[in-house]
Amino acid sequence: MNMRLSYGMGFILLFVPCSLLVAFTHYPAFKALLNSFWNNGSSIRPSRFVGARNYEALLEDDKLMQVLSNSFIYAIGTVPLAIALAIGMALLVNSRLPATGLMRLSFFLPTMLPMVAVANIWLFFYAPGIGLASQILNAFGLPSINFLGSTDTSLVSMMVVAVWKEAGLFMIFYLAALQSIPTNLKDAARLEGAGSVRIFFDVVMPLLRPTTIFVAVNALINAFRLVDHIVVMTRGGPNNSSSLLLYYIYEVTFGFRDFAYGATLTVLMVVILGFMAAIQFWVLNRKAHYQ
Amino acid sequence: MNARMRTALPLVMSAAIACSASMAQAADLEFYFPVGVNAPAVATIEQLTNAWAAQNPQHSVKAVYAGNYEETTTKALTAAQAGDPPQVAVLLAIDIFTLIEEDVILPISDIATSDADKAWIDSFYDGFMVDTMFDGKVYSIPFQRSTPVFYYNKDAFRAAGLDPEVTPATWDEMVEMGKKLTVKDSNGNVTQWGTRIPNLGLAGAWLFGGLVKSKGDGLSTDTGTEARFNTEAAKASLEFLQRLADEEVMAPGGITWGDTPKAFLEGQAASIWTSTGNLAFINENAEFDWGVGFLPGGDGPGAPVGGGNFYIFKDITDEERDAALDFVRFMTTPENQAIWSMATGYIAPSQAAWETPEMQAYSERLPQALVALEQMPHAYREFATFQRARVTQYLVDAIEGVITGGTDAATALAEAQEKADEVLGEYR
Numbered sequence: 001m002n003m004r005l006s007y008g009m010g011f012i013l014l015f016v017p018c019s020l021l022v023a024f025t026h027y028p029a030f031k032a033l034l035n036s037f038w039n040n041g042s043s044i045r046p047s048r049f050v051g052a053r054n055y056e057a058l059l060e061d062d063k064l065m066q067v068l069s070n071s072f073i074y075a076i077g078t079v080p081l082a083i084a085l086a087i088g089m090a091l092l093v094n095s096r097l098p099a100t101g102l103m104r105l106s107f108f109l110p111t112m113l114p115m116v117a118v119a120n121i122w123l124f125f126y127a128p129g130i131g132l133a134s135q136i137l138n139a140f141g142l143p144s145i146n147f148l149g150s151t152d153t154s155l156v157s158m159m160v161v162a163v164w165k166e167a168g169l170f171m172i173f174y175l176a177a178l179q180s181i182p183t184n185l186k187d188a189a190r191l192e193g194a195g196s197v198r199i200f201f202d203v204v205m206p207l208l209r210p211t212t213i214f215v216a217v218n219a220l221i222n223a224f225r226l227v228d229h230i231v232v233m234t235r236g237g238p239n240n241s242s243s244l245l246l247y248y249i250y251e252v253t254f255g256f257r258d259f260a261y262g263a264t265l266t267v268l269m270v271v272i273l274g275f276m277a278a279i280q281f282w283v284l285n286r287k288a289h290y291q
Numbered sequence: 292m293n294a295r296m297r298t299a300l301p302l303v304m305s306a307a308i309a310c311s312a313s314m315a316q317a318a319d320l321e322f323y324f325p326v327g328v329n330a331p332a333v334a335t336i337e338q339l340t341n342a343w344a345a346q347n348p349q350h351s352v353k354a355v356y357a358g359n360y361e362e363t364t365t366k367a368l369t370a371a372q373a374g375d376p377p378q379v380a381v382l383l384a385i386d387i388f389t390l391i392e393e394d395v396i397l398p399i400s401d402i403a404t405s406d407a408d409k410a411w412i413d414s415f416y417d418g419f420m421v422d423t424m425f426d427g428k429v430y431s432i433p434f435q436r437s438t439p440v441f442y443y444n445k446d447a448f449r450a451a452g453l454d455p456e457v458t459p460a461t462w463d464e465m466v467e468m469g470k471k472l473t474v475k476d477s478n479g480n481v482t483q484w485g486t487r488i489p490n491l492g493l494a495g496a497w498l499f500g501g502l503v504k505s506k507g508d509g510l511s512t513d514t515g516t517e518a519r520f521n522t523e524a525a526k527a528s529l530e531f532l533q534r535l536a537d538e539e540v541m542a543p544g545g546i547t548w549g550d551t552p553k554a555f556l557e558g559q560a561a562s563i564w565t566s567t568g569n570l571a572f573i574n575e576n577a578e579f580d581w582g583v584g585f586l587p588g589g590d591g592p593g594a595p596v597g598g599g600n601f602y603i604f605k606d607i608t609d610e611e612r613d614a615a616l617d618f619v620r621f622m623t624t625p626e627n628q629a630i631w632s633m634a635t636g637y638i639a640p641s642q643a644a645w646e647t648p649e650m651q652a653y654s655e656r657l658p659q660a661l662v663a664l665e666q667m668p669h670a671y672r673e674f675a676t677f678q679r680a681r682v683t684q685y686l687v688d689a690i691e692g693v694i695t696g697g698t699d700a701a702t703a704l705a706e707a708q709e710k711a712d713e714v715l716g717e718y719r
Contacts, residue, residue, distance in 0.1 A: 042392045127550050128542060129484075129559040141478040149491065149545025151695040235492055238545040239691035254365055256681040257389070 086170030458584030469540030505593025
């Protein structure tokens with residue numbers, strides 16, 4: 001059991017995961033950073049070193065400003081909503097109601113579907129005139145709404161899809177956390193005369209905090225990472241109203257084939273995400289209660 | 292074990308060398324193609340490639356379905372830059388400038404030099420050849436070409452008191468007839484719109500090119516360095532789109548390409564502007580009497596052409612190049628154009644194809660197919676420049692900004708023009 005590995009063996013064991021990490025994470029990240037200091041070349045116009053010119057372009061890019069504001073609205077809108085819904089659903093399926101198994105399954109179902117399938121389902125919901133949402137509105141005598149074709153509603157429509165898809169996954173984490181809370185804590189609180197609202201906020205919520213940190217970080221990462229539905233449903237339109245940062249990076253890099261500016265945007269995204277993760281851990285960790 | 296391997300290895304190697312030596316005259320072609328319509332396209336492509344391989348047993352061809360147009364271009368470019376290009380690919384006609392800039396394609400007029408080859412290149416309709424040319428050379432061969440036409444519901448025309456055999460020819464007629472075709476329920480909600488012109492994304496920009504053409508202008512030229520956004524014709528076209536929404540002829544806001552045939556089939560729109568590529572789909576699914584006409588125009592008829600062409604790539608062996616040319620010639624014989632056109636709804640790009648007995652019978656059976664052909668003399672090339680994806684996006688942003696009510700036409704187009712000139716200035 002305590003047999004020491006030789007250095008050679010240790011090196012070999014380390015080499016495999018390290019080379020994978022270097023090849024697929026560190027090298028591309030380093031390369032992106034490097035590319036961001038060169039301009040975009042093609043076969044007939046080789047690229048050359050331009051220093052910080054790509055970063056100056058960031059500041060003058062009106063579209064980037066809109067995309068960033070979309071991304072922040074999207075994150076601020078979807079993360080708390082998905083968490084609140086996940087807690088609500090977890091409480092519901094954790095209670096002693098009939099058919100909780102069926103409820104758990106149906107809440108979790110959207111999570112199991114691939115995002116592209118989800119996007120196609122919602123395309124049908126949203127289609128003006130022929131979609132499900134329009135038919136429900138029409139049944140009440142209301143005019144149909146052009147959800148994806150209007151700059152006012154396209155981003156919100158994307159957020160609804162994301163929350164619908166994500167909340168079920170987070171529910172599972174909350175459900176596990178709820179079931180690990182000892183019942184004697186709640187019994188003691190009840191004995192002291194606390195109502196169920198008081199118990200939830202003063203006993204259950206503090207014990208759920210580590211889960212909340214975990215879920216919040218993941219939800220935030222997903223808010224920046226998942227853009228499959230944008231590709232399928234709106235392609236960032238109309239007039240860039242539903243374009244998110246990662247979609248913009250994809251559009252610039254593979255649509256416009258501007259690898260240099262795409263790399264610059266990627267660096268920006270990594271900086272933003274790193275910064276937010278640091279804040280999140282710092283704020284929430286100070287208040288977290290780990291057992 | 293080791294000894295046995297040591298003797299086996301040279302054997303295997305010499306077999307491999309012998310094998311490759313005997314194959315020197317033959318070529319293994321890789322052929323990338325996209326699918327962009329609701330049609331059994333893959334099966335038809337395979338049927339045609341297998342027929343070529345059967346005629347040329349010394350060669351082989353692998354048909355690779357590579358996704359939609361955009362994905363196919365990305366895959367072909369990536370493969371070419373990695374030094375392993377497909378020998379042949381069907382890519383968007385408007386990708387010509389990107390492919391030239393990346394220096395990955397061969398001008399077909401440089402390798403097809405015999406008299407028979409020249410006659411073959413001359414056999415295609417001029418309307419489909421304009422966007423194959425750059426700097427006096429032909430870079431691609433028309434294959435799956437389409438143009439939008441005006442599909443209309445004859446029953447809805449009758450219900451509105453309109454003559455079901457007469458389609459609106461001008462924009463004013465479109466508005467006038469469209470008003471009669473728009474139907475509201477008792478709550479005042481529209482249940483049937485007069486017309487439907489997709490105006491979002493690349494499809495929106497494609498149709499927009501037709502509107503501009505009908506006002507006697509074009510969005511781009513054959514130099515690839517000019518974008519003509521800030522013109523009277525473009526402004527009038529954008530204002531026409533706005534007017535359709537203002538006068539309740541068309542739903543306000545953004546209209547998607549994908550839902551358009553469905554909206555027509557479900558009676559949500561009395562008429563639609565969409566590709567001939569949807570002919571077969573609508574013919575199979577329409578439960579009402581329908582017809583096809585020219586797109587209504589501003590000063591006269593006008594339409595864009597779109598679709599994909601055959602390209603032959605650089606950095607391939609001479610045998611592969613000759614085989615690739617032979618393959619492209621085979622795929623575009625009049626008979627094979629007819630097979631492809633009938634299976635998909637794409638317009639057969641040469642007169643000879645329309646004269647085959649199969650096509651004659653087909654156009655008798657489905658006379659709507661002829662309308663697109665008759666509209667061809669009024670069609671203009673699809674928007675194409677160097678840095679096409681980026682420059683087209685400026686146009687898309689301008690159109691979407693106006694139809695969603697954010698900006699006025701003149702400002703939006705002037706801004707798009709300024710950005711386009713900035714990008715294209717480097718290429719002039």
